[in-house]
Amino acid sequence: MNARRAALQILREVYDKNAYANIVLNKYFKKNDIEEIDRRFITELVYGSIKAGDTLLWILRQYIKMPVKKVHPVIRDILRLGIYQLFYMDKVPESAVCNEAVKLAKKYGHPGTVKFVNAVLRNIVRDKSKADFAKAGENTAQYIALKYWHPLWLVELFIKEFGVEQAALLCEFNNTDAPICFRCNTLKNTVDELQEFLIAKNAQCHKSELCAEALICTKHPALSQLEVLDDGRALIQDESSMLVARVVDPQPDELIIDMCSAPGGKATHMAMLMDNTGKVIANDIYEHKLELIRENAQKLGLTNIKTNMADARFMADKYIGKADKVLADVPCSGMGVLRRKADSRWNKTPEELNELPQLQYEILCSAAKAVKTNGIVVYSTCTVLKQENDDVVNRFLDEHTEFILDDVEAFLPEKLRGRGSKTLQLLPHRDNTDGFFIARIKKIK
Numbered sequence: 515m516n517a518r519r520a521a522l523q524i525l526r527e528v529y530d531k532n533a534y535a536n537i538v539l540n541k542y543f544k545k546n547d548i549e550e551i552d553r554r555f556i557t558e559l560v561y562g563s564i565k566a567g568d569t570l571l572w573i574l575r576q577y578i579k580m581p582v583k584k585v586h587p588v589i590r591d592i593l594r595l596g597i598y599q600l601f602y603m604d605k606v607p608e609s610a611v612c613n614e615a616v617k618l619a620k621k622y623g624h625p626g627t628v629k630f631v632n633a634v635l636r637n638i639v640r641d642k643s644k645a646d647f648a649k650a651g652e653n654t655a656q657y658i659a660l661k662y663w664h665p666l667w668l669v670e671l672f673i674k675e676f677g678v679e680q681a682a683l684l685c686e687f688n689n690t691d692a693p694i695c696f697r698c699n700t701l702k703n704t705v706d707e708l709q710e711f712l713i714a715k716n717a718q719c720h721k722s723e724l725c726a727e728a729l730i731c732t733k734h735p736a737l738s739q740l741e742v743l744d745d746g747r748a749l750i751q752d753e754s755s756m757l758v759a760r761v762v763d764p765q766p767d768e769l770i771i772d773m774c775s776a777p778g779g780k781a782t783h784m785a786m787l788m789d790n791t792g793k794v795i796a797n798d799i800y801e802h803k804l805e806l807i808r809e810n811a812q813k814l815g816l817t818n819i820k821t822n823m824a825d826a827r828f829m830a831d832k833y834i835g836k837a838d839k840v841l842a843d844v845p846c847s848g849m850g851v852l853r854r855k856a857d858s859r860w861n862k863t864p865e866e867l868n869e870l871p872q873l874q875y876e877i878l879c880s881a882a883k884a885v886k887t888n889g890i891v892v893y894s895t896c897t898v899l900k901q902e903n904d905d906v907v908n909r910f911l912d913e914h915t916e917f918i919l920d921d922v923e924a925f926l927p928e929k930l931r932g933r934g935s936k937t938l939q940l941l942p943h944r945d946n947t948d949g950f951f952i953a954r955i956k957k958i959k
């Protein structure tokens with residue numbers, strides 16, 4: 515088993531075929547029997563060098579004369595992996611990095627490229643100071659982008675939103691490891707029982723301060739070894755995402771519509787909080803994603819979920835004024851969960867982000883049509899950007915005087931109260947969670 519060759523193959527699929535890193539990595543691990551220690555190394559190498567993205571290419575540029583674009587893609591990826599190890603993996607000996615990269619170049623390149631890879635990496639080892647980000651000017655957007663591995667346009671957007679200092683902290687946080695969070699299925703076991711089970715499997719986990727049914731694991735065995743996930747005693751969901759169902763506050767026998775529900779984290783949570791009574795209509799625009807919800811519901815032993823395929827912007831007609839509560843957990847930029855997805859910061863574009871608020875607004879308007887008088891619409895996203903959060907909700911309230919903002923505080927844990935806002939905005943670097951936004955809107959007439 516050659517871990518670096520495996521990492522290179524995975525990286526090639528991601529960059530060449532635009533594949534999602536986590537999907538390629540999981541597929542690779544399923545197909546090949548790989549020891550735990552190699553798995554960890556490959557995972558860090560792949561996720562790390564994808565997250566570090568353009569910073570690695572900027573470093574490369576300081577050591578070569580030709581444009582980076584002209585370097586053959588396979589050789590470029592061999593160098594990415596080498597540079598990542600030399601700058602960001604302290605425990606890997608520099609000689610091993612150079613020798614292994616040269617072996618890969620021999621396998622995938624020709625004598626010229628072998629020499630090139632060898633020369634670049636050995637030059638870096640000789641003098642790392644050439645790659646000094648301060649060349650870009652300390653505390654500028656460019657410096658933050660290089661130091662904390664983000665595209666420049668995104669850093670500029672964060673600076674506009676939060677100021678330089680907070681933007682830097684957010685970017686730095688986005689490179690930290692995210693713990694895995696389990697949601698206990700209280701219909702099948704208690705949180706204490708689930709915790710005992712996980713500890714017996716050598717996991718390190720503790721109860722969440724944000725949600726009673728959440729257990730946070732900082733260390734755990736491979737998820738495929740945890741029966742609780744197969745038999746529905748638990749499901750993976752972040753604690754901040756669990757707050758959404760808490761704010762919806764589902765009651766037994768209610769009719770709840772989840773406008774954008776796949777893969778069903780919040781729909782199954784609401785169905786569980788209703789004690790498997792009433793009905794949750796779990797809607798999504800993609801049929802293949804609805805299948806995931808049905809599978810999850812079956813595992814969890816929930817029979818009160820009905821899936822529905824429709825574009826949420828136009829689905830309300832058959833439900834006008836019928837629902838007790840409606841959740842609009844809208845498609846968003848995901849700027850609150852960048853630490854969880856190595857490639858997503860590099861895959862988004864500013865144009866894509868700018869199109870989202872209109873779609874989100876239309877889904878919220880459609881959600882509002884489906885709710886009864888005195889009913890509740892909850893609007894949520896996993897982003898930290900005001901344009902997708904407060905701005906959408908305020909536009910909605912301005913144009914729909916039959917709705918008012920209902921304070922979320924009564925539905926929040928002690929730790930998140932007293933912030934002086936009727937909506938909740940979790941910021942990753944401040945709250946040490948995923949970044950989530952939740953607003954609760956009431957139909958008053």
Ligand SMILES: C[S@@+](CC[C@H](N)C(=O)[O-])C[C@H]1O[C@@H](n2cnc3c(N)ncnc32)[C@H](O)[C@@H]1O
Pocket residue numbers: 773774775776777778779780781797798799800803824825826827843844845846
């Ligand atoms: C943020 S995710 C929802 C996560 C989900 N609520 C959960 O807790 O597991 C947004 C979902 O919206 C769906 N979606 C995107 N555009 C949509 C539309 N126009 N109508 C309905 N669903 C849509 C996507 O397929 C995606 O599953």
